[in-house]
Amino acid sequence: MAATADDTEEQTDAPGSAPVPGRRPMGRIATAVSVFGELLITAGLVLGLFVVYSLWWTNVIADRKADREGDKVRDTWAQQDTGPGALNTKNGIGFLHVPSMKNGEVLVEKGTSTDVLNNGVAGYYTDPVKATLPTTGKTGNFAVAAHRDGHGAKFHNIDKVKVGDPVVFETRDDWYVYKVYDILPETSKYNVKVLSQVPKESGKTKPGHYITLTTCTPVYTSRYRYVVWGELVRVQKVDSKRTPPKELRD
Amino acid sequence: MYGWIWRHLPGNAWVRALLSLVLVLAVVYVLFQYVFPWAEPLLPFNDVTVDNQ
Numbered sequence: 001m002a003a004t005a006d007d008t009e010e011q012t013d014a015p016g017s018a019p020v021p022g023r024r025p026m027g028r029i030a031t032a033v034s035v036f037g038e039l040l041i042t043a044g045l046v047l048g049l050f051v052v053y054s055l056w057w058t059n060v061i062a063d064r065k066a067d068r069e070g071d072k073v074r075d076t077w078a079q080q081d082t083g084p085g086a087l088n089t090k091n092g093i094g095f096l097h098v099p100s101m102k103n104g105e106v107l108v109e110k111g112t113s114t115d116v117l118n119n120g121v122a123g124y125y126t127d128p129v130k131a132t133l134p135t136t137g138k139t140g141n142f143a144v145a146a147h148r149d150g151h152g153a154k155f156h157n158i159d160k161v162k163v164g165d166p167v168v169f170e171t172r173d174d175w176y177v178y179k180v181y182d183i184l185p186e187t188s189k190y191n192v193k194v195l196s197q198v199p200k201e202s203g204k205t206k207p208g209h210y211i212t213l214t215t216c217t218p219v220y221t222s223r224y225r226y227v228v229w230g231e232l233v234r235v236q237k238v239d240s241k242r243t244p245p246k247e248l249r250d
Numbered sequence: 251m252y253g254w255i256w257r258h259l260p261g262n263a264w265v266r267a268l269l270s271l272v273l274v275l276a277v278v279y280v281l282f283q284y285v286f287p288w289a290e291p292l293l294p295f296n297d298v299t300v301d302n303q
Contacts (some may be wrong), residue, residue, distance in 0.1 A: 034251075034253075035251050038251040038252055039251070040262070046281065049282075050281075050286055050289070053281070054295065057282060077274055112299045114291060126300070128300075149295070150295075181300045187300075189297065189301070190300065190301075192300050192301065194300060214299060216297060220295065220296040221294075221295060222294050225300050
């Protein structure tokens, strides 16, 4: 019964100008409009995918890479357990722990180029100002940068860092415990003075052991830079169990 | 455009749907693997350093 009904329907529909889906000859303008519309929809989908890529996929890739490189650094540390040994700067020089950012440990590598930072690590500045590594023991500024969003987003929660919070840098032999003493929530990206060996903008006038964290702000843009300054409080020797300093324990 | 692709895919509706899915995945793969990594540095979203440029 149903089949015959369908048949008759088709027969009555087919001969006229009745639309068979997808076969109806469209006017030139209608075709152009429909293709244009489809292109717009496609563009929207591609932009949406780009957001997914930037905010999620780059994090997946970068975290994977950073974990691998971090493991490599820890392996190297474990192997050369005695003697000073040359600091291997290629794989990373240590780990940054900022409890108030709640992001675990961040591997620190040399340089702040996108190639480096996109691996989900923090990079210490070599240009335009050379960062002074804490391991040298000299006074100066240990300036590092990391991504705010995407590519690991290691400094995403930099706005949660308050004055007085600890920032700990872990190397093979030492824990360098810094204390945040000043924050600049917004500055121009040309303001390289924040990286100075004595960062005057933070109110310091004498040489000391400083650390500077920079990233972009507001979130999801790169309009300004966010700067956090800390000063070395003490250096603690790493013990055989790598017990973290008390700042990292609670 | 998409109608044209659909009509030119072989097989019945199921095969076509499957092929469409494969095509979509291929496009997403190319975008994530090649196009977006290329486009990202050209867009001003992820400069985190201070510099003179």
